[in-house]
Amino acid sequence: MLALGIDIGGTSIKGAVVNELGEPSEMFSFPVLKEDNQNTVMDKLISAIDDYLTSHHFDEPISGIGIGIPGSIDAINGICLYSNNLNWKDLEIVKILKGHFNMPIRITNDANAAALGEAAFGAGKKYSNVIMLTLGTGVGGGVIINNKIYEGSDGTGTELGHMTIVKDGVMCTCGRKGCLEQYASANALARETKEAMEKHPESLMHQISKEEGKISAKVPFIAARKGDKTANEVVDQYVEYLGIGICNLCNIFRPDCCVLSGGISKEGDYLVNKLTAYCEQNNYGFPYAKKCVINIAELGYMAGIVGAASLILK
Amino acid sequence: MLALGIDIGGTSIKGAVVNELGEPSEMFSFPVLKEDNQNTVMDKLISAIDDYLTSHHFDEPISGIGIGIPGSIDAINGICLYSNNLNWKDLEIVKILKGHFNMPIRITNDANAAALGEAAFGAGKKYSNVIMLTLGTGVGGGVIINNKIYEGSDGTGTELGHMTIVKDGVMCTCGRKGCLEQYASANALARETKEAMEKHPESLMHQISKEEGKISAKVPFIAARKGDKTANEVVDQYVEYLGIGICNLCNIFRPDCCVLSGGISKEGDYLVNKLTAYCEQNNYGFPYAKKCVINIAELGYMAGIVGAASLILK
Numbered sequence: 001m002l003a004l005g006i007d008i009g010g011t012s013i014k015g016a017v018v019n020e021l022g023e024p025s026e027m028f029s030f031p032v033l034k035e036d037n038q039n040t041v042m043d044k045l046i047s048a049i050d051d052y053l054t055s056h057h058f059d060e061p062i063s064g065i066g067i068g069i070p071g072s073i074d075a076i077n078g079i080c081l082y083s084n085n086l087n088w089k090d091l092e093i094v095k096i097l098k099g100h101f102n103m104p105i106r107i108t109n110d111a112n113a114a115a116l117g118e119a120a121f122g123a124g125k126k127y128s129n130v131i132m133l134t135l136g137t138g139v140g141g142g143v144i145i146n147n148k149i150y151e152g153s154d155g156t157g158t159e160l161g162h163m164t165i166v167k168d169g170v171m172c173t174c175g176r177k178g179c180l181e182q183y184a185s186a187n188a189l190a191r192e193t194k195e196a197m198e199k200h201p202e203s204l205m206h207q208i209s210k211e212e213g214k215i216s217a218k219v220p221f222i223a224a225r226k227g228d229k230t231a232n233e234v235v236d237q238y239v240e241y242l243g244i245g246i247c248n249l250c251n252i253f254r255p256d257c258c259v260l261s262g263g264i265s266k267e268g269d270y271l272v273n274k275l276t277a278y279c280e281q282n283n284y285g286f287p288y289a290k291k292c293v294i295n296i297a298e299l300g301y302m303a304g305i306v307g308a309a310s311l312i313l314k
Numbered sequence: 315m316l317a318l319g320i321d322i323g324g325t326s327i328k329g330a331v332v333n334e335l336g337e338p339s340e341m342f343s344f345p346v347l348k349e350d351n352q353n354t355v356m357d358k359l360i361s362a363i364d365d366y367l368t369s370h371h372f373d374e375p376i377s378g379i380g381i382g383i384p385g386s387i388d389a390i391n392g393i394c395l396y397s398n399n400l401n402w403k404d405l406e407i408v409k410i411l412k413g414h415f416n417m418p419i420r421i422t423n424d425a426n427a428a429a430l431g432e433a434a435f436g437a438g439k440k441y442s443n444v445i446m447l448t449l450g451t452g453v454g455g456g457v458i459i460n461n462k463i464y465e466g467s468d469g470t471g472t473e474l475g476h477m478t479i480v481k482d483g484v485m486c487t488c489g490r491k492g493c494l495e496q497y498a499s500a501n502a503l504a505r506e507t508k509e510a511m512e513k514h515p516e517s518l519m520h521q522i523s524k525e526e527g528k529i530s531a532k533v534p535f536i537a538a539r540k541g542d543k544t545a546n547e548v549v550d551q552y553v554e555y556l557g558i559g560i561c562n563l564c565n566i567f568r569p570d571c572c573v574l575s576g577g578i579s580k581e582g583d584y585l586v587n588k589l590t591a592y593c594e595q596n597n598y599g600f601p602y603a604k605k606c607v608i609n610i611a612e613l614g615y616m617a618g619i620v621g622a623a624s625l626i627l628k
Contacts, residue, residue: 248562
């Protein structure tokens with residue numbers, strides 16, 4: 001059995017055909033531009049799928065298309081109700097794609113898709129209760145309870161990034177202040193990095209951001225590993241913010257495992273070790289409460305695609 | 315079908331047989347004394363259950379015993395791991411009771427039991443997915459998903475009051491800072507009331523606290539209803555704090571209903587109307603997302619007994 005998995009992100013759309021073992025074939029991708037609206041993105045997506053399927057040979061027919069989308073999803077009716085990152089509203093994505101592709105099409109929230117991918121084929125496969133946090137443009141989340149995605153009472157998914165952790169904090173695109181997303185996303189870390197660099201002209205982060213071509217979330221981690229004091233402070237502050245979010249979720253869900261994905265998760269054990277130390281000190285009931293293992297997603301940036309395909313495969 | 319529900323508290327233990335409609339029969343209760351240890355309490359509980367069951371006539375046999383306990387519970391293995399209030403540790407309560415009563419025995423955290431009671435037979439009975447927040451000395455909570463208690467991967471329950479909403483905020487008894495409990499409990503509201511009174515000698519709250527005999531969480535509500543400006547500010551600030559907690563939980567769980575219990579819930583519609591207005595403005599995806607109904611608990615102090623019995627009945 002084969003399925004096409006599509007991972008829609010804030011800046012790009014990726015897709016690949018995935019087999020029953022969760023193994024993806026060659027990927028396609030195209031950028032989401034600022035001038036794109038929901039209709040032009042749909043047109044581009046249809047063209048990209050057409051190009052991909054006609055230019056690649058598969059041994060079996062494609063059984064369906066699964067899609068992960070950043071926003072509030074009505075999975076039952078196939079509608080993206082609202083996406084603050086993409087500025088989409090009431091987009092009937094399944095209906096639109098059904099007009100071009102005669103196969104089952106299912107959608108879910110992008111972080112749910114990634115969580116499903118990890119649960120089925122990656123870091124979550126050893127565990128029954130998993131929290132997934134996707135640390136990218138924003139902060140998404142997926143909750144797996146007893147090996148199933150929890151999508152809330154109306155199927156619109158969980159919004160773990162939109163949990164206020166700093167009352168009266170940074171304004172979020174969702175309209176509230178102080179959401180986890182505003183402190184634990186790659187964008188947030190880049191913002192904090194920029195602020196720290198302005199205050200600290202001596203920091204190694206200036207040189208590294210020149211080498212990297214921009215002030216990104218990678219910059220403080222590279223500089224911190226090289227012993228830069230300001231970078232270390234930026235990273236430690238980031239760990240505290242993300243740690244607060246993880247501890248909140250551990251106190252609420254008592255999961256077996258918290259899986260980190262998205263760009264910042266590439267920092268690997270360096271990040272995990274700092275986070276684990278923070279969470280062991282701060283989880284409720286420590287040392288009586290069960291420890292939550294923090295893992296880096298095994299499927300990396302393919303988790304969303306594999307998980308989206310899993311909507312059809314599983 | 316009948317089940318015996320037991321509600322273990324810090325100062326007394328209550329129990330009653332409950333039928334399939336959630337209707338309790340006559341209740342028994344006995345005090346927990348300071349000199350009691352976990353073994354003597356177990357002996358007293360066994361005697362009390364024996365006395366109750368032999369002195370009352372029921373039309374059907376009792377199908378099992380459900381028990382709510384204040385503390386960290388291993389529901390799967392029937393053990394109270396730790397109870398700060400009772401000074402219990404590693405008490406194998408199900409094993410001990412099974413030695414005397416030949417029927418299914420199940421235990422859960424006391425807040426979970428109350429949440430299950432309200433969800434099954436009280437303010438949440440119309441709904442499948444219910445969050446309960448108990449606004450008392452602290453802030454407890456319970457999560458009902460698809461009509462069942464969510465107890466986490468290790469059965470130790472959810473700690474909804476220990477969610478940081480104010481980074482670097484008020485120190486909590488759990489060791490973290492800025493927990494919801496430090497802003498939404500009756501103790502927290504009394505603290506905020508006292509602070510506001512010190513700054514505002516003209517406030518009506520001074521007179522009302524004298525009439526009430528103390529500065530309690532009731533004082534700002536009484537004064538706000540009478541139009542006192544400072545009291546209104548205290549209440550509005552409280553609504554914002556509690557609203558942040560409820561919105562966080564709505565964004566995470568997308569419940570059908572949030573039930574409020576505990577002392578502050580006695581403010582009824584006055585509180586519910588303010589909270590509903592706050593949450594409708596602040597929930598993620600508003601107005602696209604499903605609204606969460608906020609209800610006041612209906613079962614009062616019987617919620618724990620009825621919920622404990624529901625562990626067997628449901």
